[in-house]
Amino acid sequence: METQQFFIPLWLDLTAVGLGGVQGALFASGFRGQRRLDLLGVALVGIVMGFGGGMIRDLLLNEPLRALQSNWYLIVAIAASLLGMLLAGPLTRVNGLIVGLDAIVIGMFGALGTSKALALGLPILPAVFVGVAAAAGGGVLRDMLMGLPIAIMHVGSLYAVAAGAGCIVLAVLDLFDVPLFIGGIVCVAVTAVIRWLAVIFDVSLPEQRMLYRRKVATETGMLPVIRN
Amino acid sequence: METQQFFIPLWLDLTAVGLGGVQGALFASGFRGQRRLDLLGVALVGIVMGFGGGMIRDLLLNEPLRALQSNWYLIVAIAASLLGMLLAGPLTRVNGLIVGLDAIVIGMFGALGTSKALALGLPILPAVFVGVAAAAGGGVLRDMLMGLPIAIMHVGSLYAVAAGAGCIVLAVLDLFDVPLFIGGIVCVAVTAVIRWLAVIFDVSLPEQRMLYRRKVATETGMLPVIRN
Amino acid sequence: METQQFFIPLWLDLTAVGLGGVQGALFASGFRGQRRLDLLGVALVGIVMGFGGGMIRDLLLNEPLRALQSNWYLIVAIAASLLGMLLAGPLTRVNGLIVGLDAIVIGMFGALGTSKALALGLPILPAVFVGVAAAAGGGVLRDMLMGLPIAIMHVGSLYAVAAGAGCIVLAVLDLFDVPLFIGGIVCVAVTAVIRWLAVIFDVSLPEQRMLYRRKVATETGMLPVIRN
Numbered sequence: 001m002e003t004q005q006f007f008i009p010l011w012l013d014l015t016a017v018g019l020g021g022v023q024g025a026l027f028a029s030g031f032r033g034q035r036r037l038d039l040l041g042v043a044l045v046g047i048v049m050g051f052g053g054g055m056i057r058d059l060l061l062n063e064p065l066r067a068l069q070s071n072w073y074l075i076v077a078i079a080a081s082l083l084g085m086l087l088a089g090p091l092t093r094v095n096g097l098i099v100g101l102d103a104i105v106i107g108m109f110g111a112l113g114t115s116k117a118l119a120l121g122l123p124i125l126p127a128v129f130v131g132v133a134a135a136a137g138g139g140v141l142r143d144m145l146m147g148l149p150i151a152i153m154h155v156g157s158l159y160a161v162a163a164g165a166g167c168i169v170l171a172v173l174d175l176f177d178v179p180l181f182i183g184g185i186v187c188v189a190v191t192a193v194i195r196w197l198a199v200i201f202d203v204s205l206p207e208q209r210m211l212y213r214r215k216v217a218t219e220t221g222m223l224p225v226i227r228n
Numbered sequence: 229m230e231t232q233q234f235f236i237p238l239w240l241d242l243t244a245v246g247l248g249g250v251q252g253a254l255f256a257s258g259f260r261g262q263r264r265l266d267l268l269g270v271a272l273v274g275i276v277m278g279f280g281g282g283m284i285r286d287l288l289l290n291e292p293l294r295a296l297q298s299n300w301y302l303i304v305a306i307a308a309s310l311l312g313m314l315l316a317g318p319l320t321r322v323n324g325l326i327v328g329l330d331a332i333v334i335g336m337f338g339a340l341g342t343s344k345a346l347a348l349g350l351p352i353l354p355a356v357f358v359g360v361a362a363a364a365g366g367g368v369l370r371d372m373l374m375g376l377p378i379a380i381m382h383v384g385s386l387y388a389v390a391a392g393a394g395c396i397v398l399a400v401l402d403l404f405d406v407p408l409f410i411g412g413i414v415c416v417a418v419t420a421v422i423r424w425l426a427v428i429f430d431v432s433l434p435e436q437r438m439l440y441r442r443k444v445a446t447e448t449g450m451l452p453v454i455r456n
Numbered sequence: 457m458e459t460q461q462f463f464i465p466l467w468l469d470l471t472a473v474g475l476g477g478v479q480g481a482l483f484a485s486g487f488r489g490q491r492r493l494d495l496l497g498v499a500l501v502g503i504v505m506g507f508g509g510g511m512i513r514d515l516l517l518n519e520p521l522r523a524l525q526s527n528w529y530l531i532v533a534i535a536a537s538l539l540g541m542l543l544a545g546p547l548t549r550v551n552g553l554i555v556g557l558d559a560i561v562i563g564m565f566g567a568l569g570t571s572k573a574l575a576l577g578l579p580i581l582p583a584v585f586v587g588v589a590a591a592a593g594g595g596v597l598r599d600m601l602m603g604l605p606i607a608i609m610h611v612g613s614l615y616a617v618a619a620g621a622g623c624i625v626l627a628v629l630d631l632f633d634v635p636l637f638i639g640g641i642v643c644v645a646v647t648a649v650i651r652w653l654a655v656i657f658d659v660s661l662p663e664q665r666m667l668y669r670r671k672v673a674t675e676t677g678m679l680p681v682i683r684n
Contacts, residue, residue, distance in 0.1 A: 040388055041381035055288075060511075062520045064290045068345075068354035075353065117524075125531065126524035140601070145368070147377050149603050153497035160496055268616055269609035283516075292518045296573075296582035303581065373596070375605050 008112055013066060016108040017050040017073055018080040020138060023101045024049025025084025028146065037146070039085070045142055046081025047074075052138030053109030060130050061120060099199050100192070103162070107191030110135035110163040111184035114170050118180065124171045131167035135191070136160050158198040166191030236340055241294060244336040245278040245301055246308040248366060251329045252277025253312025256374065265374070267313070273370055274309025275302075280366030281337030288358050289348060327427050328420070331390070335419030338363035338391040339412035342398050347408070352399045359395035363419070364388050386426040394419030464568055469522060472564040473506040473529055474536040476594060479557045480505025481540025484602065493602070495541070501598050502537025503530075508594030509565030516586050517576060555655050556648070559618070563647030566591035566619040567640035570626050575636065580627045587623035591647070592616050614654040622647030 025046035028037055037045070051067050058065045067073040113134030117127035136152050136159055143150045152159045170187035174180060253274035256265055265273070279295050286293045295301040341362030345355035364380050364387050371378045380387045398415035402408060481502035484493055493501070507523050514521045523529040569590030573583035592608050592615050599606045608615045626643035630636060 037381055044381060044388070058290075059287065059515065060521060060524065062290070062514075062518070065288060068288065068350055068358065071351045071353040073354070074357055122524055123527045125527040126529070129530055130524065144372060144600060145378050145381055147381075150601050153493055153500060153601055153603075160500070265609055272609060272616070286518075287515065290518070293516060296516065296578055296586065299579045299581040301582070302585055372600060373606050373609055375609075 008066070008116060010070070010072070012108075013054065013112065014072055014076050016053065016105065016112060017067070018076045019101060019108070020053065020105045021046040021050035021077045021080025022084040022087070023098070023105055024138070024142060025081040026088055026098055026101075027142070029085055029088035042085055043078065043081045045145065046084050047077045048141050048145060049105075049138045050077035050080055052141045053105075053113065053134040056137035056141075057109070057113040057116060057130055057134040060133060061117060061122075063116075063120070100196065103192040103195035104188060105138075106135045106159060106163050106195060107166050107188035109138065110167045110191055111170055111187040114167040114187065115180045115184055118171065118174050124175070128164065128167040128171050131170070131187075132160055132163045135163035135167070158195065162191045162194035162198065165194055236294070236344060238298070238300065240336075241282065241340065242300055242304050244281065244333065244340060245295070246304045247329055247336070248281065248333045249274040249278030249305045249308025250312040250315070251326070251333055252366070252370060253309040254316055254326055254329075255370070257313055257316035270313055271306065271309045273373060274312050275305045276369050276373060277333075277366045278305035278308055280369045281333075281362040282340065284365035284369075285337070285341040285344060285358055285362040288361060289345060289350075291344075291348070328424065331420040331423035332416060333366075334363045334387060334391050334423060335394050335416035337366065338395045338419055339398055339415040342395040342415065343408045343412055346399065346402050352403070356392065356395040356399050359398070359415075360388055360391045363391035363395070386423065390419045390422035390426065393422055464522075464572060466526070466528070468564075469510065469568065470528055470532050472509065472561065472568060473523070474532045475506075475557060475561045475564070476509065477502040477506035477533045477536025478540040478543070479554070479561055480594070480598060481537040482544055482554055482557075483598070485541055485544035498541055499534065499537045501601060502540050503533045504597050504601060505561075505594045506533035506536055508597045509561075509569065509590040512593035512597075513565075513569040513572060513586055513590040516589060517573060517578075519572075519576070555652065559648040559651035560644060561594075562591045562615060562619050562651060563622055563644035565594065566623045566647055567626055567643040570623040570643065571636045571640055574627065574630050580631070584620065584623040584627050587626070587643075588616055588619045591619035591623070614651065618647045618650035618654065621650055 025042055027049070028042040028045035051073065054067050055065055058067075110131040112131075114127050114131030117130040118124075122130070139152065139159065140150055142148075166187040166189075169190050170180075170183040173183040173186060253270055255277070256270040256273035279301065282295050283293055286295075338359040340359075342355050342359030345358040346352075350358070367380065367387065368378055370376075394415040394417075397418050398408075398411040401411035401414060481498055483505070484498040484501035507529065510523050511521055514523075566587040568587075570583050570587030573586040574580075578586070595608065595615065596606055598604075622643040622645075625646050626636075626639040629639040629642060
């Protein structure tokens with residue numbers, strides 16, 4: 001852990017937590033499900049989006065959770081959630097900012113995850129995996145808590161691809177002895193640009209063809225029941 | 229771990245597991261979804277409610293899972309689930325008992341989580357966070373397994389607030405050198421009373437206003453699709 | 457960890473990852489929900505099914521995640537997912553193979569989980585628990601990511617029973633000093649045969665009777681809202 005303190009300065013980790021918290025609360029404020037979220041639910045989404053990436057990273061790495069080593073993480077996450085709730089009204093028309101924020105948060109969690117994994121001596125592919133899991137994990141937890149379809153699983157979301165590209169670039173730069181800090185900045189830039197371009201040009205991955213019949217799933221006792 | 233054995237006696241941990249197991253099985257027995265739970269499903273919910281809080285606590289603290297250190301945890305959790313299933317019929321009219329049990333279980337997991345975190349030297353806010361996660365986590369896992377909306381996210385549930393209040397009181401008492409055991413009892417009492425009052429007076433948190441338009445979410449590629 | 461390398465050879469772990477990945481991608485390819493999975497989503501399900509069991513095992517045991525110690529795990533999981541996608545078409549009529557694969561994967565993750573837990577000195581019941589969680593956990597994660605009802609919770613799925621029987625046999629054989637490797641083979645065989653018989657004879661566990669009224673759940677503030 002001591003060495004990690006060097007690689008991930010507290011202010012950088014807290015910045016990711018704060019931006020994630022704002023973005024999560026903004027997102028949750030817009031939710032209109034069958035059962036509405038209360039204020040606590042919105043705050044919880046903000047906290048989960050702020051904390052989730054770092055927690056998943058540290059759980060996968062079997063390291064003590066950094067978010068629990070200092071009071072600052074919760075203070076920042078809660079303050080960011082409140083800020084997100086307050087901004088939810090005025091920012092309605094500022095979609096670009098929200099998308100931009102989201103892309104940067106994904107990039108930051110990816111960079112922090114991959115850097116920490118590399119610093120702990122993990123091989124390159126697992127390090128990229130940890131980065132992608134940290135980048136996408138907060139959103140997966142958010143969707144599970146809110147009862148939404150998991151965004152990264154469905155057509156139209158290039159989250160994981162953007163995060164993966166950024167993390168791979170970071171890992172390759174590290175192979176060539178580029179300092180992690182510079183690699184991290186490049187990672188965030190690559191991730192954010194891919195994500196922005198995907199939104200702007202409405203790019204999506206092709207669907208898997210429906211070649212595998214539903215009947216099969218039924219007969220294997222694993223019917224993919226559709227919630228309509 | 230050795231020092232922890234002192235702070236959380238086995239019988240106390242097992243009591244929380246047992247009460248959680250009974251409550252979980254009672255709850256699951258009442259489930260009428262599109263696809264019914266089988267006996268194993270009901271038992272699993274009981275085990276998850278008995279185990280979940282302690283497991284989440286130990287995972288967050290990066291400690292060996294206590295529930296896996298002894299045969300007793302599974303024996304108690306399974307026996308409690310069976311008891312819950314048997315009681316599901318006769319207890320139909322004894323709602324007060326069920327609500328009361330639920331409130332006490334939440335309080336106990338909160339107290340055990342916060343105590344252990346404080347004993348391990350965590351700062352006060354993360355210790356409260358661990359307590360709330362331990363208190364609410366079992367229910368979140370239950371709802372995920374059963375395909376229900378996550379209860380603590382929605383209007384009308386003051387779980388997390390009740391658990392948070394209890395855990396904060398415990399942490400503050402600890403600051404003033406009150407023994408953890410006494411603080412724990414106060415924590416359970418505070419949590420249970422708040423939860424009971426919320427049920428009795430039907431208190432709920434206000435909703436987040438719908439100021440943030442759905443359109444935004446759509447354009448960010450994160451449409452909160454509603455399962456109706 | 458060094459001793460564990462002895463108990464679980466890399467090729468064996470990778471075989472489980474590979475078979476799980478193929479099975480997961482086959483399953484996901486057949487999904488027809490409201491929102492279709494894209495190629496990445498299908499690949500993610502394959503990776504989750506390949507990785508999930510081992511990760512849950514190592515998280516529960518508070519051990520470093522083996523899947524992150526070598527590049528091979530991700531290579532195998534991704535290759536297996538691609539293979540599963542390619543096979544999804546031709547294999548439509550070969551249901552027996554799919555069911556058979558599923559049963560063997562469950563058995564392998566159960567055997568690997570219970571063996572590792574026993575090797576680490578856990579008591580017999582927790583060791584069986586870890587095995588069942590490893591065996592069933594990948595499927596639970598898959599269902600959560602895909603937004604499906606969690607298969608092991610519902611009538612008609614004898615996954616956990618099959619895995620539990622296999623793991624118990626392995627643990628009992630270990631008590632009598634039968635080598636773990638032989639116990640593991642027996643565990644896989646027992647699990648697979650029970651699972652196959654359950655599919656062939658369409659066996660299911662009885663439902664929990666609906667003795668516990670819905671009204672109770674409503675009044676406790678925990679209404680099991682039904683998604684129809």
